Amino acid sequence: MELIKNTHFDFLGKRKIAYVFSCAVIIWGMVVFGMRGKQNFGVDFIGGDMLNMEFSRGISAAEIRGYLKNLNIGYYSVQALGAEGREFIIKSSPGTSRKIVEYFEGMEAGTPEKSFTVKGESSVAPSMSISLRKKALYAFAAGILGILLYLTVRFEFRFAFGATLAIFHDMIFVVAVLALTKRQIDASVIAALLAVAGYSVNDTVVIFDRIRENIRKTRSNDYATVFNNSINEALSRTIFTALTTLFVIFLLFFMGGETLHAFSFSLLIGISIGTYSSIFIASALLVDWHRLSPHKFKV
Amino acid sequence: MMRQYYYRFLLILAVIAACIYTIYPPEKKIRRGLDLQGGVHVVLEVGEAAGEESSLSDLSDRVLEVIRNRIDALGVTEPIIQKQGMRRIIVDLPGVQDPDKAIDIIGQTALLEFRLVSDDQEMLSAALQGNVPEGYQLLYSREKDDRGIYRETNPLLIKVEPELTGKYIADAYMGYDSSGFPDVNLVLSKEGGAVFENITASNVNRRLAIILDGVVKSAPTIRERIGGGKAQITGRFSVEEARTLAIVLRAGALPAKVEMIYREVVGPTLGRENITQGFRAAIYGAIIVVAFMVIYYAAFGLLADFALAFNILILLGVMATARGVLTLPGIAGIALTCGMAVDANILIFERIREEIKTGKSPKSSIDAGYKRAWSAIIDSNITTLIVGLILFFMGEGPVKGFGLTLSIGIVANLFTAVFVTKSVVDWVMVTQKVEKVRI
Numbered sequence: 001m002e003l004i005k006n007t008h009f010d011f012l013g014k015r016k017i018a019y020v021f022s023c024a025v026i027i028w029g030m031v032v033f034g035m036r037g038k039q040n041f042g043v044d045f046i047g048g049d050m051l052n053m054e055f056s057r058g059i060s061a062a063e064i065r066g067y068l069k070n071l072n073i074g075y076y077s078v079q080a081l082g083a084e085g086r087e088f089i090i091k092s093s094p095g096t097s098r099k100i101v102e103y104f105e106g107m108e109a110g111t112p113e114k115s116f117t118v119k120g121e122s123s124v125a126p127s128m129s130i131s132l133r134k135k136a137l138y139a140f141a142a143g144i145l146g147i148l149l150y151l152t153v154r155f156e157f158r159f160a161f162g163a164t165l166a167i168f169h170d171m172i173f174v175v176a177v178l179a180l181t182k183r184q185i186d187a188s189v190i191a192a193l194l195a196v197a198g199y200s201v202n203d204t205v206v207i208f209d210r211i212r213e214n215i216r217k218t219r220s221n222d223y224a225t226v227f228n229n230s231i232n233e234a235l236s237r238t239i240f241t242a243l244t245t246l247f248v249i250f251l252l253f254f255m256g257g258e259t260l261h262a263f264s265f266s267l268l269i270g271i272s273i274g275t276y277s278s279i280f281i282a283s284a285l286l287v288d289w290h291r292l293s294p295h296k297f298k299v
Numbered sequence: 300m301m302r303q304y305y306y307r308f309l310l311i312l313a314v315i316a317a318c319i320y321t322i323y324p325p326e327k328k329i330r331r332g333l334d335l336q337g338g339v340h341v342v343l344e345v346g347e348a349a350g351e352e353s354s355l356s357d358l359s360d361r362v363l364e365v366i367r368n369r370i371d372a373l374g375v376t377e378p379i380i381q382k383q384g385m386r387r388i389i390v391d392l393p394g395v396q397d398p399d400k401a402i403d404i405i406g407q408t409a410l411l412e413f414r415l416v417s418d419d420q421e422m423l424s425a426a427l428q429g430n431v432p433e434g435y436q437l438l439y440s441r442e443k444d445d446r447g448i449y450r451e452t453n454p455l456l457i458k459v460e461p462e463l464t465g466k467y468i469a470d471a472y473m474g475y476d477s478s479g480f481p482d483v484n485l486v487l488s489k490e491g492g493a494v495f496e497n498i499t500a501s502n503v504n505r506r507l508a509i510i511l512d513g514v515v516k517s518a519p520t521i522r523e524r525i526g527g528g529k530a531q532i533t534g535r536f537s538v539e540e541a542r543t544l545a546i547v548l549r550a551g552a553l554p555a556k557v558e559m560i561y562r563e564v565v566g567p568t569l570g571r572e573n574i575t576q577g578f579r580a581a582i583y584g585a586i587i588v589v590a591f592m593v594i595y596y597a598a599f600g601l602l603a604d605f606a607l608a609f610n611i612l613i614l615l616g617v618m619a620t621a622r623g624v625l626t627l628p629g630i631a632g633i634a635l636t637c638g639m640a641v642d643a644n645i646l647i648f649e650r651i652r653e654e655i656k657t658g659k660s661p662k663s664s665i666d667a668g669y670k671r672a673w674s675a676i677i678d679s680n681i682t683t684l685i686v687g688l689i690l691f692f693m694g695e696g697p698v699k700g701f702g703l704t705l706s707i708g709i710v711a712n713l714f715t716a717v718f719v720t721k722s723v724v725d726w727v728m729v730t731q732k733v734e735k736v737r738i
Binding site: 001002003052054102106117118119120121122123124125127128135138139142143146147150151154187188190191194195197198199201202205206209210213233236237240241243244245246247248249250251252254255256257259260263264267 | 334342344398443449558559560561562563564565566568569572573576577579580581583584585587588591592594595596597627628631634635637638639641642645646649652653671674675678679681682683684685686687689690693694695697698701702705
């Protein structure tokens, strides 16, 4: 079977539309991100407690909030998981989750059966969240620097820079979508963002590889045409390599459960947008760069 | 000519056999992370020592030693207790049955003090107004109110200087007091027994408070001189609480203030759910990928699927051999490997199709396909490997597990998707005299 053959789309002619689309989503997302402030981050990065509680009787989030109001524990939020109204994620300020558990234990004192179980719990003190934040930043810096260096050695600086810009685009795009969909960034999302960085480069490399080959073959200086042809020639592999990976991530997103939710969502958005950015950001920017400051690619 | 293929297949079979041997039985050979089997992960930060001159790093070592003793008493199968930097201690207790108890045991300073109580009622009321006399302090006991919240009650004016501390404890065990409530029995060391005898002798009819980590546990009145070096701590303990207290008192107090700056508890149910959901998603994802490859690339797709299975097998084999920890994001990493493992084959197969269109013979199309796709494969695998290694070395817990499976998967991919498939294709081409390739 062969679904994509001999395409001649003028991808790079449409690049301005793509620039507008990317900028619109990113700017809108960043405005929302700015307005949400600390709410953008999970307990790992701002400190705080998180409880995953399951009740044996049906109970509503509002009812739980009502109980928590009595406790005087400062900030808290209650989020129901699933439709049955049994399992909840309760987030609260650092060091307060024990108090919440003790409170519910107190409520059932004297009753013979347990009305709830604590399925999971995490508590991050502010000093720990600072080190986790630092670590995430170092990991980002190391990842991007590593990729930039490797690509500079294998291709040349302009290619490496274009690919790295595309990575930035993809990661900021994911962060924007996370903000727009009211999701939080935690350690697993950072891992997903880095994985997006690693994967998004794959598509870009496939296209650049073809561009490199075509420049060698044609000795042409009309880079816009060479780039466009290369994108078309590599199109079917760009799409299918992304697709096989997306199949898997789709299932992780829909079936992987709550713990993987934010992680697989970030991968889903990031890898889709990574494919788009290989064409419309990485390659397109190189063409525009060449237009502004002509350069002969060493291949 | 043929001999070359025998060597290749021998190598492939040997790798398969070695992997199966190391993996089997998987429940035993592959270590699961906290998120998959439940357990406790804690990071402690050691504060300054109380009045002692010693470096923070030494202090952390001593804290670590005490915690190790306590955890040994708890009987966890594979605990990890290690220092991180100067003042942080990481404690990992996979599969622990009662996480609350474990946290209690790790986190308690367990500084036990016997201190005299002032029986002057006027001084106590003055102190409650804010006039605490020198050499004394106000301490409370903690009790649960009817709503189950701990409250500080029963203020007592207590001497700052302890008469005796937990240092002199030789043994501690749970018992029951005369009315049948759990208590903790202490056996004091020889030296401690003598001190205790002196105190009780010279303070008959005064109250001696037993204070644990700044909270009054009980404050019995001394009736008579107590010899024999034995004491009891009573104070409305549950059986569990008394048992826990006995363990920490036996292991000794922490030599410094310790703050629990990170605590992660995963209950066994959540661990089981994570495993089932994670694996189900990964397996269904893999099935779709496998089906797609066969539909889209026919026999070559089947070959890629074989390479994919081999890739996962090597991945698990290396995990088992290296004693790597499989986490939920690690399962996601395996799933992602399934999606990415076939990428290399897609690059090769697409290239072969292209070469065939230029009119080359099947053999040279295939050779050119593999050769020309190689640079894109190695570049894309290495960039992903860079990220995988960073996540493995810089990440913690679940994220580390993701970096691990991702990295192993990518490296194994070069072997399975390129070397293995090429060997099979070449062998088929040589033995079957293929004239036309359908791909």
